[in-house]
Structures are given as C-alpha cells and as structure tokens.
Amino acid sequence: MEYEAIIGLETHIQLNTETKIFCNCKADSWGEPPNTNICPVCTGQPGVLPVLNKAVAEKAVLLATAMHAEVQRVSYFDRKNYFYPDLPKGYQITQFDRPIAIGGYLDLPMPEGYTRRVHIIKLHIEEDAGKTKHANGYRLIDFNRCGVPLIEMVTGPDLRSADEAAQYLIRLRQLVRWLGISEGNMEKAHIRCDANVSIRPKGADYLNPKTEIKNVNSIDAVREAIATEIQRQIREVEAGGKIEPWTLEWDEDAGVLRKMRSKETEADYRYFREPDLLPLVMDEEWKARILADFPELPLERRARFMAQYGLPEYDADILTTERALSDYYEAALQAYNGDPKRVSNWVINEVLRLLNERGLSADQLKVTPQYLAMIIRLVDKGTVNTSTGKALVVKVEDTGKPPKKIVEEEGLAQVSDTGALRQICEKIVAANPKEVEKYRSGKTSLIGWFVGQVMRETRGKANPKEVQKILRELLG
Amino acid sequence: MMELLRMEAHEIAAAVRAGKLSARDVLEATLERIASVDGIPGTIGGDPGAEPDKIHAFITLTAERARAQADAVDAKIAAGEDPGPLAGVPFTVKDIFVVEGTPSTAGSRILANYIGPYTATPVERMEAAGGVMLGKVNLDEFTFGSSNESSAFKPTPRNPWDTSRVPGGSSGGSAAAVAAGEGWLSLGTDTAGSIRQPAAFCGVVGLKPTYGRVSRYGLIAFGSSLDTPGPVARSVRDAALMLQVIAGRDPHDATSAAVPVPDYLAALEKDVRGLRVGLSPDYFRIVRAEGGELVEEPLPAEIKQAVLDTAERLANMGVEIVEDVPMPHNRYGIPAYFVIARVEAASNLHRYDGVKYGYRTPDRVADMREMYRKSRGQGFGLQPKLRILMGMYVSAAQYSERYYQRALQVRTLIRRDFEAVFDPEGKYRLDALLTPTTPTAAFPMGAVYGDSVLMQYADQLTVAANHAGVPGISVPVALNSEGLPLGVQLLGRDFDEATLLRLARAVEDAAAFTAKV
Numbered sequence: 003m004e005y006e007a008i009i010g011l012e013t014h015i016q017l018n019t020e021t022k023i024f025c026n027c028k029a030d031s032w033g034e035p036p037n038t039n040i041c042p043v044c045t046g047q048p049g050v051l052p053v054l055n056k057a058v059a060e061k062a063v064l065l066a067t068a069m070h071a072e073v074q075r076v077s078y079f080d081r082k083n084y085f086y087p088d089l090p091k092g093y094q095i096t097q098f099d100r101p102i103a104i105g106g107y108l109d110l111p112m113p114e115g116y117t118r119r120v121h122i123i124k125l126h127i128e129e130d131a132g133k134t135k136h137a138n139g140y141r142l143i144d145f146n147r148c149g150v151p152l153i154e155m156v157t158g159p160d161l162r163s164a165d166e167a168a169q170y171l172i173r174l175r176q177l178v179r180w181l182g183i184s185e186g187n188m189e190k191a192h193i194r195c196d197a198n199v200s201i202r203p204k205g206a207d208y209l210n211p212k213t214e215i216k217n218v219n220s221i222d223a224v225r226e227a228i229a230t231e232i233q234r235q236i237r238e239v240e241a242g243g244k245i246e247p248w249t250l251e252w253d254e255d256a257g258v259l260r261k262m263r264s265k266e267t268e269a270d271y272r273y274f275r276e277p278d279l280l281p282l283v284m285d286e287e288w289k290a291r292i293l294a295d296f297p298e299l300p301l302e303r304r305a306r307f308m309a310q311y312g313l314p315e316y317d318a319d320i321l322t323t324e325r326a327l328s329d330y331y332e333a334a335l336q337a338y339n340g341d342p343k344r345v346s347n348w349v350i351n352e353v354l355r356l357l358n359e360r361g362l363s364a365d366q367l368k369v370t371p372q373y374l375a376m377i378i379r380l381v382d383k384g385t386v387n388t389s390t391g392k393a394l395v396v397k398v399e400d401t402g403k404p405p406k407k408i409v410e411e412e413g414l415a416q417v418s419d420t421g422a423l424r425q426i427c428e429k430i431v432a433a434n435p436k437e438v439e440k441y442r443s444g445k446t447s448l449i450g451w452f453v454g455q456v457m458r459e460t461r462g463k464a465n466p467k468e469v470q471k472i473l474r475e476l477l478g
Numbered sequence: 479m480m481e482l483l484r485m486e487a488h489e490i491a492a493a494v495r496a497g498k499l500s501a502r503d504v505l506e507a508t509l510e511r512i513a514s515v516d517g518i519p520g521t522i523g524g525d526p527g528a529e530p531d532k533i534h535a536f537i538t539l540t541a542e543r544a545r546a547q548a549d550a551v552d553a554k555i556a557a558g559e560d561p562g563p564l565a566g567v568p569f570t571v572k573d574i575f576v577v578e579g580t581p582s583t584a585g586s587r588i589l590a591n592y593i594g595p596y597t598a599t600p601v602e603r604m605e606a607a608g609g610v611m612l613g614k615v616n617l618d619e620f621t622f623g624s625s626n627e628s629s630a631f632k633p634t635p636r637n638p639w640d641t642s643r644v645p646g647g648s649s650g651g652s653a654a655a656v657a658a659g660e661g662w663l664s665l666g667t668d669t670a671g672s673i674r675q676p677a678a679f680c681g682v683v684g685l686k687p688t689y690g691r692v693s694r695y696g697l698i699a700f701g702s703s704l705d706t707p708g709p710v711a712r713s714v715r716d717a718a719l720m721l722q723v724i725a726g727r728d729p730h731d732a733t734s735a736a737v738p739v740p741d742y743l744a745a746l747e748k749d750v751r752g753l754r755v756g757l758s759p760d761y762f763r764i765v766r767a768e769g770g771e772l773v774e775e776p777l778p779a780e781i782k783q784a785v786l787d788t789a790e791r792l793a794n795m796g797v798e799i800v801e802d803v804p805m806p807h808n809r810y811g812i813p814a815y816f817v818i819a820r821v822e823a824a825s826n827l828h829r830y831d832g833v834k835y836g837y838r839t840p841d842r843v844a845d846m847r848e849m850y851r852k853s854r855g856q857g858f859g860l861q862p863k864l865r866i867l868m869g870m871y872v873s874a875a876q877y878s879e880r881y882y883q884r885a886l887q888v889r890t891l892i893r894r895d896f897e898a899v900f901d902p903e904g905k906y907r908l909d910a911l912l913t914p915t916t917p918t919a920a921f922p923m924g925a926v927y928g929d930s931v932l933m934q935y936a937d938q939l940t941v942a943a944n945h946a947g948v949p950g951i952s953v954p955v956a957l958n959s960e961g962l963p964l965g966v967q968l969l970g971r972d973f974d975e976a977t978l979l980r981l982a983r984a985v986e987d988a989a990a991f992t993a994k995v
C-alpha cells in the first residue's frame with residue numbers, strides 16, 4: 003500500500019530583543035558564563051513581578067503579519083504550571099487560549115515545482131526556561147536563558163513529507179531574518195522544533211494516531227528524524243501493529259528516535275490567567291506604527307524579480323535568500339542601470355562568494371552596490387578585463403577605495419594599445435617556435451595557449467580580444 | 479516617653495522636620511518601648527506559650543539599620559534638607575515584603591533563611607520619605623490565616639488589649655505593633671481582610687487601598703489578583719499620610735495604576751456634609767455553607783449596634799444615610815475566594831522548591847522529585863499545604879470549569895454589586911458603604927485555629943472588597959462588653975480613597991475611641 007505522511011510542526015523562535023521579555027536583563031547570553039545575565043525577576047525571587055517588554059509584542063505582530071495571521075486586538079497571558087529546576091517560578095508565562103495571533107499560512111515553493119500551503123493555527127508569546135546540565139552527579143542550572151522571549155507557532159497537519167517539513171523551516175528561518183525579529187540561527191537554538199507525525203493510506207481523509215518528536219534543532223535533523231519516523235510507522239502498520247501516541251526524542255549523534263518516559267509528557271499544567279500582567283491590547287494605532295515600514299516578503303520579492311527583471315527562478319531564489327542581499331542586488335541594478343541578469347551574475351558569483359568567505363551580510367560590505375555597478379561598467383567599457391574586474395571586487399572590499407582609484411593606483415587598466423601588444427605578441431611567437439609549428443600544422447586550438455602567454459606577460463591587463471586578433475595575424 | 483508615643487505620626491514628622499525632635503531620639507524611645515513590651519521575637523521552633531503577657535510582634539528587629547536611617551534623617555535636617563513627609567517616623571513591615579539585606583521570611587520555615595536581594599517598592603518609598611524601618615513583623619504563614627497563629631515563627635503575636643487573644647491576621651504583627659506603640663505605622667497586606675480585620679481586633683486604623691493603587695513589587699504573593707499593600711496606623715490622618723507616600727504607579731508592577739494620587743491630607747479637611755453612605759442588610763449577617771445548605775446567622779448585637787451608632791453620628795454631621803442597600807452576592811464572597819485565592823496561591827508557591835533559595839531538606843534523597851517532595855513537605859506548614867492541595871485540585875483541567883471559572887464569574891457579580899450602588903446615575907448613588915469590619919471581636923488564641931473553613935468566615939465582611947478591587951478602611955469605634963475593640967468598615971469607589979479617608983476621619987472624630995497606648 004502507498005502511504006502519505008501527515009506532519010504538523012510546533013516551532014519556537016527566539017526573538018532578538020535587547021532585553022528579556024519580563025525584566026531588563028540582556029536577552030542574548032550566547033557564549034557568556036552561566037548566571038551572568040540574571041536578576042531577581044528572571045530567577046523567580048519571592049515578590050517579583052513581570053513587566054512585558056513591548057518589543058516582544060511588536061516582533062510577534064511582524065511575524066503574524068508575514069504569516070497572514072489575524073492579530074488579536076486583545077490577548078492574554080497565562081501560567082503554565084510545572085516543576086522543573088530550570089523553571090525558577092515553577093510556572094512559565096505563556097499565552098494559552100487567547101494568543102496574540104490566530105490563523106494564517108506560509109506558502110512553500112518546493113524544488114519539484116509545486117507549492118505547499120501550510121496553515122498556521124496560532125502564534126503566541128512566551129518566556130524561555132533556563133538550561134540544565136548534568137555534571138559529576140549534579141544538576142547545574144544556568145538561568146541566563148530564563149525570560150528570553152520566544153514566539154511559538156503551531157502549523158496545521160499540512161506537511162506531507164520530511165522534505166516539506168525541512169522546507170518549512172528553511173522558509174521560516176528566511177522569514178524571521180528577513181523581518182529582523184530573530185537571528186534565526188538553528189545552531190544557537192534560535193529556532194527549535196517539535197514535529198507531530200502520522201501516516202495514512204494515500205488519499206484517505208482520516209487521521210491516525212500521531213507521535214510527537216521533541217527537540218529537533220537543525221534542518222537536517224528535522225528531515226532525518228521525520229523520515230525515520232515515517233519509515234518506522236509504515237513498518238509497524240505493515241506488520242499489523244498499531245501506532246501508539248508516543249513522545250519521541252531525536253538522538254542526533256546516533257541517528258535514532260528514543261521513546262521518552264511517559265511521566266515526563268503527561269501533565270496537567272493547570273493553566274490560568276497570569277494575574278500579574280494586564281491583557282495585551284494591540285490597538286490600531288500601535289499596530290499601524292509597528293507595520294509602518296513592513297517589508298516586501300521574500301516570496302513576493304522573488305516573484306517580482308522574475309516578472310520585473312526577467313530573472314530565472316534560480317537567480318531570483320538565491321537573490322532573495324536574505325533581505326540584505328536582495329536589497330543589495332536592487333541597489334546595484336539601479337546604479338548600473340542595465341541588464342538585470344548581468345548584475346545578478348556578478349552578485350551571485352562574486353558578491354555571494356565574498357559574503358560566504360568572510361561571513362558578512364550584504365549590508366556590511368565595503369563594496370557597496372554603487373561600487374559593484376562601477377566595476378561592471380569598467381568591464382563593459384573594456385577599461386579592465388573580466389578577471390581584473392573580479393579581482394577588483396575583492397580589492398575594493400579590502401581597501402574601501404573606489405574601484406577607479408584602485409585601477410589608477412595599481413595600473414590595472416587593460417592594455418589595448420595595438421603597438422605595445424603587437425610587440426609582446428611578436429616576442430611570444432619568437433620564443434616558442436615549436437608551438438608555432440604545431441599551430442601552423444593545423445592545431446589551431448593552441449591559440450588559447452598563446453593568448454594565455456600574452457596575458458601572463460601583461461599580468462592580465464591585455465585586452466584578450468585584441469591579443470587574439472594580432473596573434474592570428476602573426477601565426478596565420 | 480509615653481508623651482512621645484502618644485503623638486501621631488504626622489506630628490512626629492512635623493516635629494522632626496522643624497528640628498524640634500531628633501529622629502534618633504524618637505527611634506531610641508521606640509526601641510525602648512519595644513524592649514519593654516514585645517518580649518522574645520518569633521523564631522522557628524520557638525515556644526508558642528513563651529511570655530504570654532508580651533506582644534511578640536517581631537520576627538526581625540533591625541535596630542542598627544534603623545539607627546543608620548534615623549541618623550541620616552537627622553543629618554539631612556542639619557544640612558538644611560527636607561528628609562520627606564515621614565521624617566523620623568518609625569514603622570514596621572509585615573514580613574511578607576522583601577527588604578534588601580534583611581530576612582524576608584513570609585512567616586514560613588521554607589523562607590526562614592532567605593535574605594532579600596532587593597527592596598519592595600512601598601518600603602523603598604517609605605524609606606525615601608524619611609521613614610525609619612524598625613524591622614519585620616510576624617504574620618500568618620504566607621498570609622494564610624486570620625489569627626496570625628499559623629506563622630512558623632513562635633511565639634506568634636498577641637493582642638495588646640488582651641494577650642490571651644489573637645491580634646487577627648494575617649497582618650497580626652502589624653496591627654499588634656501599632657496598637658502597642660511599637661512604631662507608628664506598619665505596612666501590611668490585605669487579600670481578604672488581612673489589614674482591616676487585625677486593625678479592628680487591635681483597635682487601630684487599617685486601610686486596604688484600591689487594587690493597583692499601591693505597587694505589589696516585593697510583596698511575596700498569595701493571591702496575586704487580590705493582594706493589596708496598605709497602611710496600618712493609629713489614626714486616620716496617619717493612614718492618609720502613609721498612603722500618600724506609598725501610592726502611585728510603579729514601573730515594576732504592570733498592575734499598578736497610572737491614576738493620579740490626590741492630596742489625601744487635604745481631603746481630610748473637607749466636610750462630610752451631603753455625602754451618601756449606605757447600610758446593607760447583607761453585611762449584617764453571616765451566610766455559610768454547611769453540608770450543602772446555606773446557613774444564615776445574624777451578627778452579634780453589639781457589632782451591629784456599633785455600626786448603627788456610627789451611622790447615627792454621621793447623620794448628625796450631615797451625611798445622608800441610605801438604608802437597605804442590596805449587596806446580594808456578598809454571601810458568595812468566601813466560596814469564590816476559597817477557589818480563586820487557592821488557585822493563585824498554589825501557583826505562587828511553586829517557586830519554593832529547594833532549588834534556588836530557602837529551605838532544602840537535609841535528608842538524603844534518591845532523586846530530584848524526592849528533593850522537591852521533602853523540601854516542600856518539611857518547609858511548608860499546614861496552611862500552605864492545605865491551600866496548595868485545594869488550589870491544585872480546583873485548577874486541574876477537569877475541574878477548572880466547574881470551580882475556578884465559576885468563581886471568576888461570581889467575582890464579576892460581586893463587582894457589579896459595588897458598581898450598581900456607587901453608580902452616580904443609579905438608584906443608590908453612594909459615596910461609601912458602612913459595614914462592620916468583622917463578625918466578632920478578637921477571639922481567644924487556639925479557639926478557631928485549625929478549622930480553616932471556619933477561620934475563612936472571619937473574612938466574610940471584608941473579602942468582597944478584594945474581589946471587587948475597591949478600597950476599604952476599618953476604623954475603631956468602641957469597646958465591646960469584654961473591653962475589646964470593635965471596628966467599622968467603610969467601602970468606597972475605585973481610587974477614591976480620599977472620600978473614604980474623609981468619612982473615616984469623621985467616624986474617628988465622632989467615636990472618640992481611645993487608643994491602647
């Protein structure tokens with residue numbers, strides 16, 4: 003029998019606010035010693051009270067809007083009660099039945115060519131707990147992460163394969179970075195994911211019991227864990243077995259799913275309204291201020307790049323992976339004022355390489371979009387040849403100097419002076435009688451080798467077209 | 479010395495600011511008074527029956543800290559600066575408030591070793607206004623009680639009018655200290671009547687402000703949606719003086735209101751003529767559930783009489799008395815409170831787990847759960863345990879609808895009772911309700927304790943104000959046949975403590991109640 007997988011994801015997105023959600027401690031403690039960004043509030047001292055950091059609500063509204071979700075005029079905070087050493091208050095402040103946004107969707111263009119629409123059930127704000135580490139028979143607790151703001155987003159059971167689940171995370175990561183609400187770095191657990199997985203015969207319209215995979219924290223892990231679980235469920239059903247609603251944990255190193263003890267998963271959290279916080283009222287004025295410069299979203303921009311600039315899907319996709327890169331592209335194109343595809347090639351080949359090598363984002367480059375446009379123009383006009391142009395990109399980035407200045411200072415301008423070039427060509431022809439003979443006896447492909455020799459002699463500055471013309475004449 | 483002790487707090491402050499009294503002298507006289515009347519402080523494992531003729535208001539006396547504060551006040555005076563409206567006034571703090579560098583115990587073994595890392599906003603404001611903190615006074619464990627007998631710190635406070643009787647609770651130490659002349663003011667908290675009831679029992683003034691009027695930051699939470707910090711004082715004017723200092727928005731408390739704070743002392747000068755004060759039959763009886771039936775009992779005659787006498791005196795001053803004001807949902811105040819306060823309390827007590835601070839079991843434990851179980855089992859007394867069990871039960875997913883959600887609905891109905899009678903367009907158009915504060919005078923120690931349901935009904939006349947969030951004040955008006963103080967309560971509109979204080983001042987003047995000191 004053929005089966006299809008039914009997958010829903012719950013993701014936790016760590017927001018990049020300056021301070022924590024309910025106190026003034028610094029939110030980002032990456033790489034800092036344990037228990038250094040803490041205060042009475044986030045360590046749950048007696049008598050303290052939470053005060054909502056408004057930036058958290060604002061970032062949630064940005065994400066909700068990007069997901070086409072309905073931002074609620076009034077939402078509430080609730081307490082989720084449970085005991086755990088890294089949960090200092092013994093309850094987590096979250097939003098239970100009246101979250102900040104409801105509904106919405108995200109479209110996933112799949113590499114196979116179809117688009118999967120994933121519905122969003124709800125999106126809510128909550129605080130993170132601390133971290134527990136086991137060492138020498140002790141539990142060590144780091145409260146730095148307590149009170150770091152999170153958005154939890156829950157999808158409908160709309161994903162149909164491990165690849166689609168991975169694609170959802172890729173697009174979500176792109177989106178949160180695009181909106182500037184999270185670093186979206188999965189290695190730093192800025193996006194964490196739980197997956198609900200079930201299978202059914204292809205075409206069936208009912209749902210079977212599902213299992214929940216906890217704590218899958220990289221895109222590859224999500225893909226592998228889900229694929230593994232789908233296979234397990236198929237094997238189980240084929241063997242006449244039943245799927246139990248287990249909670250599973252993905253062991254990334256071993257590449258296996260482990261069943262979690264049911265004691266840890268069956269809990270009554272005794273939710274009730276957080277009496278220490280007022281309802282969150284998102285009035286029209288505040289919302290309008292938040293959305294005042296809401297950006298064009300990546301998929302919209304991708305489609306526009308294809309329609310407006312005639313870019314191939316491949317180019318449009320790459321150029322819109324990061325908002326800064328796509329902004330860079332458009333600025334360079336505007337400055338260049340010519341063939342969009344030509345600029346795209348330069349950005350995708352030269353600029354992207356530079357970004358990857360140096361770990362930069364496009365808005366941090368010293369090769370500004372304007373400089374890039376100048377470099378392409380220099381190549382177009384023949385002032386420098388293509389390889390010098392490419393080298394210029396790196397040189398401008400290293401020095402921050404305008405491309406023309408570097409060309410002047412380093413004498414990089416192409417040698418197009420026919421007299422000078424003829425002299426060099428004659429020298430090369432005279433110095434290589436064997437190759438000349440081979441050429442003349444019919445191995446004309448050697449022309450490339452002669453051009454190379456001339457280029458070497460001129461340290462790459464010769465105009466290759468001119469060189470070829472002279473060489474053919476001398477050899478012919 | 480008694481001369482000094484009989485002065486009012488505003489008189490002390492005025493004398494200190496005028497350079498006629500030194501803050502240090504006031505403090506030393508107060509410390510002497512404490513030394514002579516208070517006896518040994520409450521301690522974990524202390525003898526409950528020790529020194530039965532002493533007050534035992536304190537858990538922690540911070541004399542050296544107080545001396546430093548008094549000296550700082552005097553130094554400001556010497557430098558020509560104004561130390562503030564509480565200049566040199568010694569006050570105590572219910573040990574439910576966290577104060578930096580001092581034990582902040584909540585009257586519980588589980589926090590007996592906890593030293594505050596920060597200072598509660600109302601305490602900070604009193605100190606900034608020149609007040610001199612004497613120390614932390616006893617209370618029911620985590621404020622769970624109405625007699626102060628549930629404190630883990632023994633001996634527990636005794637009533638200065640008759641030390642065989644309770645001072646009331648949970649702000650028992652606060653009321654006893656103020657009544658006995660151990661400081662002029664005390665910062666208490668009121669969750670169902672915990673300021674007003676002990677104030678009535680001890681013959682002092684107790685004010686529960688509007689919810690949100692005074693910051694809760696630093697108040698170790700019991701029922702977060704009900705807890706209200708407020709003044710205990712020997713006179714209405716002193717209560718007004720203290721409220722002036724502690725009231726107002728606090729950025730550390732999201733539920734503190736950004737409502738302007740009026741001049742309460744100026745409000746006292748206004749005439750009460752023309753104000754409308756209501757009497758409600760629903761406040762002259764106690765209704766309680768017994769075996770599924772609602773049983774109605776009238777209040778003792780002398781309690782009712784104290785209210786009627788007060789009403790008559792107010793009428794003589796030109797106040798319009800409105801009779802037969804219906805407050806039909808008052809009778810459900812205790813059951814709803816029983817549920818709401820316990821749900822919030824159970825959650826608020828989660829953090830005491832032996833992990834971060836406070837008591838951790840010294841026993842060998844097999845795992846983390848056993849550490850939790852033993853630390854909490856040994857650290858909490860009976861009252862917190864009862865509240866945790868009941869709170870967890872009624873908020874469980876399968877019962878929440880039946881109990882907690884219904885209790886919240888009842889709360890809304892109680893609120894509407896108040897809105898209806900205070901509505902300026904409505905039938906009653908009241909400025910305040912006048913009621914008894916308590917159904918009885920102070921009861922003997924050991925008489926009610928242990929029966930947690932019966933103890934709850936001690937709050938039946940006060941709890942509705944906590945549900946509704948409205949302000950209430952208890953003013954001593956008379957002694958009963960046994961020579962014990964009786965208080966009357968005024969309940970007012972949201973954030974209209976000014977009118978309440980104005981009426982309370984009139985009640986106080988007319989009653990001519992003589993303080994214990």
Ligand SMILES: [Zn+2]
Nearest residue numbers: 025027041044
């Ligand atoms: Zn903090």
